[in-house]
Amino acid sequence: MKEAPFGQLPLLMCDGYVLGQSIAIVNSVARRGHLLGESDKELDLGQMLIQEYNDIYDALGRAKSTGNWVDAIELQLPKQAAYLERLLLHNGTFTGRFLVGEACIFAALHLALDVAPKMLDQTPNLRRFYEATKTLPQLQAALAHYASCRQYFVPPQSSK
Ligand SMILES: N[C@@H](CCC(=O)N[C@@H](CS)C(=O)NCC(=O)O)C(=O)O
Numbered sequence: 001m002k003e004a005p006f007g008q009l010p011l012l013m014c015d016g017y018v019l020g021q022s023i024a025i026v027n028s029v030a031r032r033g034h035l036l037g038e039s040d041k042e043l044d045l046g047q048m049l050i051q052e053y054n055d056i057y058d059a060l061g062r063a064k065s066t067g068n069w070v071d072a073i074e075l076q077l078p079k080q081a082a083y084l085e086r087l088l089l090h091n092g093t094f095t096g097r098f099l100v101g102e103a104c105i106f107a108a109l110h111l112a113l114d115v116a117p118k119m120l121d122q123t124p125n126l127r128r129f130y131e132a133t134k135t136l137p138q139l140q141a142a143l144a145h146y147a148s149c150r151q152y153f154v155p156p157q158s159s160k
Pocket of ligand 1: 008010020021
């Protein structure tokens, strides 16, 4: 794909230039949507959670390329869920309010749950975060679009 700066997806074409690399795209969209946060702490935690999204995505990507879905489903994804459970605050967010990090963690969970539907069985607060976020009106168009797309991470039935 000739438009992609590093030959990869995703890419964002906006305001006359092309942006590659998912973290740059997430930050760009979050800045335009005022979701980066204001304090140093909000910014820092948001960046941490974006990287956590990447770790979950990488676990799925490794499973897809090696075929070792069992490791992802039984070990890697529940391990990340347990870390996230510990980071949740009493108000059900990670930073105190819904910002880019919360959006990224929701996206990671949404992808991962297609592969590992039991991933949140041991993390009730993270499940509540996921379910509550899923009902946000602002997300419904994106969720409907995602549901119409071909699933990218598809484990063989037996390893689900
Ligand atoms: N570091 C890149 C990695 C993106 C990536 O791995 N993209 C995959 C699709 S999910 C791709 O375009 N693969 C095709 C290729 O590398 O030729 C990012 O975070 O955006």
